[in-house]
Amino acid sequence: MSNFLFDEFPPVSSKQWKQKIQFDLKGAEYNKTLLTHTNEGISIKPFYHQNERDFLEIPKAKEDFKICQSIFISDEITANFLALDSLKRGATSILFIADEPFNISELLKNINCGIHFQLNFLSEKFSVELANFCLNTSTFINIDIIENHAKSGNWYFNLKQDFEIIKNIKSQIPKNTSLIKVDASLYQNSGANIIQQVAYALAHGNEYLNFLGANIASEIQFNFSVGSNYFFEIAKLRAFRYLWKLLCEEYNFNIEPHLFIQPTFRNKTLYDFNSNMLRTTTECMSAILGGANTICNISYDSVYHKKNEFGERIARNQLLILKEESYFKNASDITTGTYYIESLTKEITEKALIIFKDIEKAGGFLKLLKEGTIQRKIKESADKEQSQFDSQELILIGTNKHPIENEKMNGEIELFPFVKTKPRKTTIEPIIAKRLSEKIEKERLKNEA
Template sequence: MSHFLFDKFYQVSAKEWKQKIQFDLKGADYNETLVWESNEGIKVKPFYHKDDIKFLPIVTSKKKYSICQSIFISDVKVANFLAKDALKRGANTIEFEAHAEFDINQLLDQLHNSGDTKDNVHIYFKLNFLSESFLIQLIEKCENLPIFLNVDLIGNLAKTGNWFRNKKEDNSVLKNILKKATKDTSVLSVDAGLYHNAGADIVQQVAYALGHGNEYLNTITGDKKQIVHTISFQFAIGGNYFFEIAKLRAFEYVWQLLTKEYDVNIKAELFVKPSLRNKTLYDSNVNMLRITTECMSAILGGADVISNVSYDSLYHKKNEFGERIARNQLLILQEESYFKEVSQVAEGSYYIESLTKEIAEKALQLFKNIEKSGGFLSQLEAGTIQRKIEQSAAKEQQQFDKEEVILLGSNKYSNVDEKMKSELELYPFVKIKPRKTEIRPIITKRLAEKIEQERTSQE
């Protein structure tokens, strides 16, 4: 067609739209009635117009997200079987978590020939220990196989309050591993999901992820022999649908700005999981709905890999039904909802572009303030990062307690007859384990924990 239907309509300016809205309000104040402010200080307007939007030059590429199955290694043979089974059922990426060393050959046996993915299987490791010799073995035995070692010294410090050994030895191990890495090996990782699940707001999450990653850039750029082409950034996605889409896009933009300053080309691999902070013990089936929209935000925000969580993961041990439902949620979005057919679908949306720009600007300013105060690690060791996250978490908790933040089935429209105490295979609340730490650890906590503890105690 040589012309379009919309050509017959005259363009309406932002000023005209606002005048019409103010007329319809019949004297009510426009800002007080229709504009609301988020916890990040972002004022959300009732409409967005191209007259008011300046698009960020975000460099993106067409990509299809990978579906990841996360598996804990308690028995190597079982872990190998579960991984191959997951690959046959639609996953194309595997994340192995372990607390101790394991038989690498047995774990990876025939893994790259499983399912429909063949040699394209990407393997992520989440090792809750640091062993130079074992990491070198992984690199050597996974030659020509794309692997992510996910070494995150600062993340471990933030989460546990301690280095694996001590600061000097940990960094020495990291440098040695970086020198051994091949083109198929990604060594470094940044656990930004920790900040989300502890209660940091979206601007803080982006700024802290950037500051956290900047600490590693300082290490990398000091030795040109080290091969670093990718850093895995692990984000958690919450229920604020459009804000979460903008969060990932904003981070990609500020990361590009930062790496440009270092004159390096290091990709941020976005490994995303749904939030744990808004999941509930009671009426847990609602978690399926929360998880679905969070996965949608991750996809539209540009996630490279998504590892879904089971709706009952708070209180049940891993089980076939829960894991299958979680994996199938991603498959349905990809195959039946045609999310694999679209690329950068959020690009050009006035609302999302505006949110992306505001989050990026505020996060950059916070990042600069952190750098002026000595850097992210220095602020972490001083307890400043922990204090800021706790303040944000306390504000959100207060909003939840006042029912300003709603979790259906929990603090609103709860089923008072539902009993969950007998269902608990796992302890779903914050565990208090007194121990000596070098710094105050960042503690993750769900919004519904307090009222859930009260309910279970009365069953």
């Protein structure tokens, strides 16, 4: 007798399952009743079968994910203290955010871990000094002049000078330094759908390969935001891993992408803010299963509170619990072979590749940014999603469904939680990140007694 229980039963084909389902529907149409159609143009089936599997070979993350703590540099001594404290409490990587040059040795004193930087300025001299100081650590300088151009509507200086600065930095820094960042978080937080995010990240990265040479591929980190569409977000990251490796092979490089992941701000809410903790938990789970190399969680109150010890500790502990207590350690390979996720991965890959090829045929990502095509496509997707939220087709619990009627937030706000408008002259229309719940929150704040 076989040791496998199901060997005792005859196999059931996909066609037989569908016939049985059709019979049980008693005349109702299979396609209209049981297929779910998404904004990405993907139809979710009621079942997936091994007979239909056609899996892609997805590059796997070589190490378990790093837990990253983000710290804004208001002064170097305080930032250094917060970094060391975070490392003692379970973080394994640090993201330093700076608006201006800082004292490097003071900031990085006694810090020996993977270090990421988000420099909201472009300086050849400072970037070279920073990279050379971090010679013996895994360092990510994370310069993304294209993201700055897309977000602000302007270059730091101009296209030619910005790229020239990067070339000069590259020629003066150690080879183990990751210099470039492709920040696809902007597209997600602005309302681009999942297929657009993958395609735009690929096209965005390809611009750096074209301008700086293909050997820059090993020095690029990709930043993504993940939302609450659990399985789709897993498939999104897997699809990008496959496509980037495919693109690099066209340049005769065998390189796997480094993925830095954060939960999205788009679905985070001002009211019933504790729900944000549930959202970020599932989003971090998607990031892990999708193959993230580094995950930097956001705190449940980051929409309206300044950084605080409690919120940052909760965010960090969410990742620690997932990693150490919830069997998500070294879990990036778990999704391999799952029919549904494999099918989603393949479909997202195919659709994103079509968009990427169209972008390249039309002259590339920067050309379409200049013409406003990318902005228009994102706005169309964002408007559709906003309409779904406004009509309660898309639900955020505690905000457009089951709100806490007596909840008051006017006295709690430390940070302006809505899109900030600052009229200025720009060379292109900027891509603006916006949360789904802003309109309804403004009304509630206005009506608070």
